[in-house]
Amino acid sequence: MKKTYLYWLLLPGLLFLSVFMIIPIVLTIGSTFFQAERFTLSGYVDYFKDPYFLKILLTTLEVSVAATLLSILLGLPVAYYISQKAPRRKGVLLALAIFPLLTSPVVRSFSWMIILGRKGLINNLLVDIGLIDKPLTILYTPVAMMIGMLHLFLPMMIISLVGVLENIDGDLMTAAQSLGASRAKAFFKIVFPLAMPGLIIGGILVFVGSLTAYTTPALLGGKQRVISTFLYQNAMTLNDWYSASIIATIMIVITFVVVGLMNKWANKLNPKG
Amino acid sequence: MRNKQWGLGLFSLLVYLFLLGPLLIISITSFEPGTVLKFPPDGFSLHWYRHIFEVQMFPKTFTTSIIISLLGNILSLLLGIPAAYALNRFSFKGKDLLNAAFLSPVLIPGIVLGFTMLKYLLVTYHLPLYAGLLVGHTVIMLPFIIRVVGSSLSSFDFAIEEAALSLGAGPLKTFFKVVLPNIRSGIIAAVLIAFLESFNNVDISLFMTGPGVSTLPIQMLTYVENYFDPTIAAISVLLMVLTGILMFGIEKLMGLSYFTKR
Numbered sequence: 001m002k003k004t005y006l007y008w009l010l011l012p013g014l015l016f017l018s019v020f021m022i023i024p025i026v027l028t029i030g031s032t033f034f035q036a037e038r039f040t041l042s043g044y045v046d047y048f049k050d051p052y053f054l055k056i057l058l059t060t061l062e063v064s065v066a067a068t069l070l071s072i073l074l075g076l077p078v079a080y081y082i083s084q085k086a087p088r089r090k091g092v093l094l095a096l097a098i099f100p101l102l103t104s105p106v107v108r109s110f111s112w113m114i115i116l117g118r119k120g121l122i123n124n125l126l127v128d129i130g131l132i133d134k135p136l137t138i139l140y141t142p143v144a145m146m147i148g149m150l151h152l153f154l155p156m157m158i159i160s161l162v163g164v165l166e167n168i169d170g171d172l173m174t175a176a177q178s179l180g181a182s183r184a185k186a187f188f189k190i191v192f193p194l195a196m197p198g199l200i201i202g203g204i205l206v207f208v209g210s211l212t213a214y215t216t217p218a219l220l221g222g223k224q225r226v227i228s229t230f231l232y233q234n235a236m237t238l239n240d241w242y243s244a245s246i247i248a249t250i251m252i253v254i255t256f257v258v259v260g261l262m263n264k265w266a267n268k269l270n271p272k273g
Numbered sequence: 274m275r276n277k278q279w280g281l282g283l284f285s286l287l288v289y290l291f292l293l294g295p296l297l298i299i300s301i302t303s304f305e306p307g308t309v310l311k312f313p314p315d316g317f318s319l320h321w322y323r324h325i326f327e328v329q330m331f332p333k334t335f336t337t338s339i340i341i342s343l344l345g346n347i348l349s350l351l352l353g354i355p356a357a358y359a360l361n362r363f364s365f366k367g368k369d370l371l372n373a374a375f376l377s378p379v380l381i382p383g384i385v386l387g388f389t390m391l392k393y394l395l396v397t398y399h400l401p402l403y404a405g406l407l408v409g410h411t412v413i414m415l416p417f418i419i420r421v422v423g424s425s426l427s428s429f430d431f432a433i434e435e436a437a438l439s440l441g442a443g444p445l446k447t448f449f450k451v452v453l454p455n456i457r458s459g460i461i462a463a464v465l466i467a468f469l470e471s472f473n474n475v476d477i478s479l480f481m482t483g484p485g486v487s488t489l490p491i492q493m494l495t496y497v498e499n500y501f502d503p504t505i506a507a508i509s510v511l512l513m514v515l516t517g518i519l520m521f522g523i524e525k526l527m528g529l530s531y532f533t534k535r
Contacts, residue, residue, distance in 0.1 A: 010360075013415065017412065020408050027393060082285075091529065093289075101532070102469050103473075112295060151291070154292065160533070162533050163533035215475045219494070228384040241392060
């Protein structure tokens, strides 16, 4: 078939994305380098000197790193367990992991408000069994945000690991064990390195997802700000679009650097692609 | 071998409890008869389910969400199917780059997309709120359409298409009579996945809503800021039922293995 078709088929979509996404983003990034029509980097300098902003950035990174590490810790064994199951069982377990993923983040974050609140499930339980006298403050802390993020993105870690673990030949484990390796040793010497690409992809999804999520910190963080709620506050509450544009640019840069580095790492580990 | 698995099984059970427990708890609290959300509830009542329909804003924003998702789906199918076809049918220079460009809306943080769209679509291009909302949702649906339709095109045997063409059917006729019917289930699955993506979206809608125009998730967020009664729990249950139905559809059409492939 004639190749000219090709361009006509791609053009509408590309035009749409350019006009409504790429141009707005490029203009937003561009606008951060100009104040009073003159080129300047002072916007960025001010931000990286501001302790309030640095604290927000640090909280965001802490919450995201913690959620990512915990998702690996919880996700890897579960994914391994799922990948060992017969197809029918596997299907059910996968469906149970995918269901929360498809459920609205508002619903999922709200459910943690019921559990972690001052009169929430955990506090009531702890008071009833006499472990504490006064309810603990769990909601509206970084810990609450981290739990919410973990709940939000753990399914992504599990399903990307299942995808990789499924393709690992089970005979490899049997072979290693018959040659005298313990179960744990066989797992860490054989399954773990082969699962690494899935771990990195899962890690990217959890880390970048936590870094940029809005709903969970908005509901579970209270006055605790993370970078996405700070962007929203600057844009909509303070109407400071210059600041919001700087924060947006910083978020794009962090996301691209993280994704780029992790992808590079994944490719290095997996030269066949 | 089997008895060594029990530790792993127990661990997995606890993780599943962590994932599904909160959804179960929110479901149970939705039947609370009183005005304060608590677990366990004081009794059984469907009062708050009735309340959803009495508070006008919920049915209204639900309708907006549905309309935006449906129109956005139509738009993104019109833009996405030709692109997915071109990307899978032909090999050409710069294909990987174009592929990446079409999937890029997933890479940009949603909150950033929302803000830049507010700044340029609404303020600079003067799009009405409703149109801005529709355009924003179409942008985020497009990558899902291209990926899912693309994956069903990549398993389609283009030799059948060549056969139709060589027998004298025009390219358009061939596409509608031969290609399209063969990837139909992929397209419907793509629509369901994109629908959920749009319907649950907060990040873009947050900036594209205002007086008179809002979507259900945004309305829910606003409500939670002011009230802590079981209304949101009741809506959550209805939304989970909807999610369950759509997920069942996706499973029937293309299998859930779509989610484990990246």
